Amino acid sequence: MAFTPLDKVQNTYDVVVIGSGLGGLTCANRLARAGHSVLLLEYHIQLGGLATWFKRGGHIFDVSLHGFPYGMVKTCKKYWSKEIRNSIVQLKNIVFDNPQFSLSTTFSKDDFVRLLHDKFHIEPSVVTEFFRTVDGMNFYDDQSMTTRELFDRFFPGRSDVHRLLMEPITYANGSTLDEPAITYGIVFSNFMNKGVYTFEGGTDKLIKMMADELQKNGVTICTGAKVDRIVVDQGKVRGVQVGERMIAARGVVSNSGITNTIDNLVGREVFSDDYLSRFDKVQVNNSSCQVYFGIRKGESFADVGDLLFTSTAAEFSSAEMRKMETKSRTFSVYYPKTRPEHPDYTVVASMNGNYEDWAGLDKENYIREKQAMVERCFIDLDRYIPGIREKVDTVESATPKTFNRYTLHTRGTSFGTKFEGLDISRSIFKEIGGVFHVGSVGIIMSGWLGAINYGVIVANDVDAYLRS
Ligand SMILES: Cc1cc2nc3c(=O)[nH]c(=O)nc-3n(C[C@H](O)[C@H](O)[C@H](O)COP(=O)(O)OP(=O)(O)OC[C@H]3O[C@@H](n4cnc5c(N)ncnc54)[C@H](O)[C@@H]3O)c2cc1C
DSSP, X not given: OOOOOGGGSOSEEEEEEEOOBHHHHHHHHHHHHTTOOEEEEOSSSSSBTTSOEEEETTEEEESSOSOEETHHHHHHHHHTOHHHHHTEEEEOOEEEEETTEEEEEOOSHHHHHHHHHHTTOOOHHHXXXXXHXXXXXXXXXXXXXXXXXHHHHHSTTOHHHHHHHHHHXXXXXXXXXXXBXXXXXXXXXXXXXXXXXXXXXXXXXXXXXXXXXXXXXXXEEEOSOOOXXXXXXXXXXXXXXXXXXXXXXXXXXXXXXXXXXXXXXXXXXXXXXXXXXHHTTOOBOOEEEEEEEEEOTXXXXXXXXXXXXXXXXXXXOHHHHHXXXXXXXXXXXXXXXXXXXXXXXEEEEEEEEOHXXXXXXXXXXXHHHHHHHHHHHHHHHHTTSTTHHHHXXXXXXXXXXXXXXXXXXXXXXXXXXXXXXXXXXXXXXXXXXXXXXXSOBTGGGOHHHHHHHHHHHHHHHHHHHHHO
């Protein structure tokens, strides 16, 4: 993929998109297809943002390709291409293993209904009513009911059922039982549609296909380009500043985190007091830790499941899941089928993490804590793949500091902000003409599907603005 170096980009575009996460990529693509000249500037040398991968010891490791809802099929076909859509395949063996229960599921509604009845002995009428309630939740509903209240209403005193329903969502995006039930309900019913899906060929293949599509549609892509400032004058955007370079544009879409966008790229001084007082209430989501295991060529292991939600903690607790020494982790297992053109076995252990726990450590303690985390993952993984230590030839790890370094996200957040961020993101263009934001805000606009869908929504706003 040959991109355009910064000194070769034009001085003026209709739109500049800052950041190449799935939201930024999709927005850029839609705007180019609508006939606008688009420049995509990415700080990292690679496109994709958190939808990323890296190579070590002959292996390719996926960072955030653990599972997304079936909705990706329609979204990718409609807004990207049939070829991208055709590579989406189901993960059929999702495993839960904790002191309260062990089971395997397709993570589809039918299977959850079956499990809740057969294994957890919940009355079918209660299960039906629970699914009817979450399926019926939408964005404009009352936000006062929390997920805890929702669970207590249907499954009082059943911490095992709460765990089954909530643990995967917390693993995915760090949400807690005390957040609005609708944010849980919308994400849960997305997954409950038809199960969990992945992209055959890996993240590298997907992002290459997207980059090809962008270039085919005329988007100028420039990587290794950190935008320092969104330039605003008299309440309107004028362009962006990248080092010494000023690039003019009538519209600027920031895919940088919403907190970065307001505090650092635009600057607080141009916003109204009312907007800033709402912005200051926005909470940033937690970050992640990961340990990556590459299996030596020639070694293999039996099918132990695609996605394993594991914990040795007595009960579900989102606070426990964010601790450095958490006993809860997911293992994403990648078999040779993941990349038929580059067959390999890799395993990625993911944990939630707090930026502050890691950022405050001196170098020596940081290295020691990372080693301790790797060791805990080895011990847990050995329960599912016995003798894993002897099979592994490459181990790497990431902490919230890593996520912060590669994406610049505030406190290395993996899922942007909590729910309040959505209103701030959606209304930024009302504060400054021509400035838009796309990217993880609120659980609904986060994750692979949420980010792509949000990219489409924001592209429509920008298109309308540019034509007005
Ligand atoms: C460990 C982990 C596991 C995950 N697992 C899953 C999963 O299994 N399923 C799922 O659906 N989702 C998952 N996610 C979440 C998902 O990856 C993200 O929600 C989604 O990719 C975010 O897209 P985005 O559009 O918000 O942009 P991001 O991916 O956040 O990208 C923002 C981009 O902007 C760039 N940028 C920032 N500032 C500047 C600047 N000043 N100048 C230029 N560029 C800039 C950054 O470098 C970055 O490339 C996971 C996330 C993490 C961290």
